[in-house]
Amino acid sequence: MNLVLTAVAVLVVGAFLALRSARLGVVAAVTAGLMGLTASVRALLGGSIERWHVGWRVPYGAFAVELDALSAFFLALIFGLSALAAVYGDEYLAAWRGKKSLGAAWFFFNLLVASMAMVALARNGVLFLVAWELMALTSFFLVTFEDERDEVRAAGWTYLVASHLGTAFLLAMFVLLGRRNGSLDFNQFSVAPGGAGLLFVLALVGFGTKAGFMPLHVWLPEAHPAAPSHVSALMSGVMIKLGIYGLLRVLTFLGAPPAWFGWTLLAIGLASAVFGILFALAQHDLKRLLAYSSVENVGIIATGMGLGLLGVAHRQPGMAALGFGGALLHTLNHALFKGLLFLGTGAVAHGTGTRRLDQLGGVLRRMPVTGALFLLGAAAIAALPPLNGFAGEFLLYLAAYQAGTGSAGGLVMLGLAVIAALALVGGLVAATFAKAAGIVFLGEPRSEHVAHAHEPGWAMRGPMLVLAAGCVGVGLGAPWVLRALGPVIGSVGDGAGADMASAAGWLTAIVWAGVALMLVTVALVFLRRTLLTGRMVTVSETWGCGYTHPTARMQYTGSSFAQPLTELFAPLLRTRRHWLRETLTTETPDVASEGFFRPVFDGVEIALGRLRWLQHGRIQVYVLYIALTLLALLLWKLS
């Protein structure tokens, strides 16, 4: 506990030191990250709960913090990924040295990490909201780092509005909780049966906005691509997970969950997963593709939580453990491979100067390390054995199969829906990341950008290597990791934590299968090497089916690769085509944003536009407004 709070203090001090020298900010972020990681992993494995409660002069506020297993798990993600992002960011931001204030960037970065840690630690409503708001503001300034670009400013604006709309729901939730319990301390919260429904919906909207649940995700594909890559990795890897943390934390107040909590979360999760990955598939910008894929992954996490809640509600502890276990493992996995993929994308953008898929190609030959690590991340996110993504999804499949085979009635239909959706999403993820990795790194260069591509330095490659090692390690150590996560779910899962050990047992077999797979692969490598020694191995052109002058422009592009699937799902995607003489371009704007939020906000703008006559720039009239307001208040107070 002390070590975690010290780490937070180091971050805050580091933030101000960064204003003097940017390098000090990096050093502070890395030091604090390592300290916090050690402390939170120790707390997670040790299992003791530590509290700290200090009065605060803010009404209803208290500096109440606690380090339990649930907090420790998310803290480990926050500190671990932020340390790696800081190392990477130091080199990544060097390109802007002299053009931008790097000190300010590190100031906000350190404060962002500190505020995320405080969100996970806070046990008082006011403290939580302050940390939550600080997290939104600091990340806003990081998103708008390149504020000279129009689209970055627009993205930042969308992000700011969406964050605050979400926070408004959280404010309402805490006000309701506080009124019922007379205190905003988390340990005072208890909810009378029947009163939980409204609170759950408020939490779902408020935290769901941060997590990126469909259709509240609209800020995500705008803000994540706009931010510098190490910040995108941090936002996608852990910041949106704090929405998941918030939901889990609130569920601990709400008592035994009724079944409809589970159904709602499951429906939202499946919708987010399917829509998220479909939109990811249709993107042309690598970072936007990854951002939509985050929507999909958060959907998978929500599906797991839904399965877990339904297991609790239907008294099936085995299913609850598998659902929650899958959700938590996927949370960890997503932090690892999405962090890796965002950092890899940053390296590509850094080396080539573009993130547009259809201008890249053949980057692997110029950036062998980054390329190999990105391919590994792509395989991990496509849930291919023996990597970590498979272990998490395997648990969710098992939960769905248990629902579909071991029970009767509604749960069978649920199992059916989850299996069908997970299988479809699995296929689409494989397609999306075959496109992302294949079009960028393989084949021939599609434009001049690739010609001067170069591998980044070790400060950028090192963090990617660590994350890739994590993907392999968690894949092969999944049973042990899951056993360590047992206490995390303790209070939410109503005893499901105890079943986590048996859920971990299910994973042992896939670890052995993964080991077998690797051994067979190695054996085959040697077989081919032996076969080919002494024989003629020649290098030639790609077979062009008789055509002798192929050019790189004839290759399949990302858009053409995805076309059969986007065509198939055209009613959902509404991809637009623009013909301009002989060039065809397509774009797939967000359906939720175009179909719902834009009309609503346009409506609000028109309605408020009617009040514009109040504001015409004459100072005297404004003074009159103030005088009239004061007069009205005076009269109201006197009467």
Added chain:
Amino acid sequence: MIPFVNILLALTLAPLMLGVINRVKARFAGRDGQPLFQAYFDLARLLRKGAVYSRATSWVFRAGPIVGLAAVLVTTAIVPLGGEPAPLPFPGDLVLLAYLLGLMRFVTVLAALDTGSSFEGMGASREVTFSALAEPALLLGLAALARQSGSLSLSKMYAALDFGAWWQSGPVLALVTAALAVVLLAENARIPVDDPNTHLELTMIHEVMVLDHSGPDFALILYGAALKLWVLGALLVGLIVPVRTGHAWLDLAAALAGMFVVAVAVGVVESSMARLRLLRVPQLLVGAGALAALALVLSLR
């Protein structure tokens, strides 16, 4: 002992399936056709050759055939043949099967994209499209079987099937059979989804993806494809030939006869049908998924 015979049979007899299919097709066309063991001859010939690699390719292209074959080799250890259990069954192995086949596909697709050829890109694009639709059919069909037997391990699921099960819940099993048959044809690049004979036309999927592989690499791909046909065939045989006498060797012989029947049936389908238009293939695959879902719903009774 028997479980390891399963693997041995798969490793030795899988290429024979291709021979049987080709012979059936030749007979339908009024030809004598190639020898039954032609696939073995091809493998031996390819393994003796050198290799040609395209200038555009990287290590990914060379990793494709190896990882793909490794993945399908591991599946032979978890798929039962007939009612005989696989060597390494465990609960949830059906999910591993689906994802190992997914791994095989993923590396094949990446190897195809690595050549920079538009033909292979086209094949890769179609492969990911159709497999995304075939996967729900496979996993839902197996879910219906899992519900029948109350087990999540392929070996136990299939051991629980016998003629009595067909008597009791025939419609469910018939629907699953239909779904798995479509998956078998689609995943193994057979008519009506794909045509294994030609690879130069723009309508092809699997064959065009492996256009640039040669020598030992192509042998690994050919062998992997044969094993994949064997593994998915074994899933079908366990359903349609539910001979469970209690004598392991007798059951195994029945299952082998079943594999022969499956190969003949594939040959008959290939000879008597035309390839579907590419735009119609998704309808077929979604249809198979719907049949599998219906099987699961019917099993609710």
